[in-house]
Amino acid sequence: MNPKMLEQLATRTMPFGKYKGRVLADLPGHYLAWFAREGFPKGELGTLLALMLEIDHNGLKALLDPLRGQKNGAPTKRPQKP
Secondary structure (H helix, E strand, O other): OOHHHHHHHHHOEOOOOOOOOOEHHHOOHHHHHHHHHHOOOOHHHHHHHHHHHHHHHOOOHHHHHHHOOHHHOOOOOOOOOO
């Protein structure tokens, strides 16, 4: 796995669908599982979504927290669950 892929999960947004505009790392597990059942998109986006599914499934989302918001040099925190 390429470390750049992890950075993309924490900064890239979903380009379409119900969760359009949401950072890939913040997509809910059930949505990622739906893609796994129905088929991931072709190309880089599909690869990233499949990786995010594995991270989510294994409870490793917190590993992406240090990578959030690095465009400006200061990481931001993941939104808290209510």
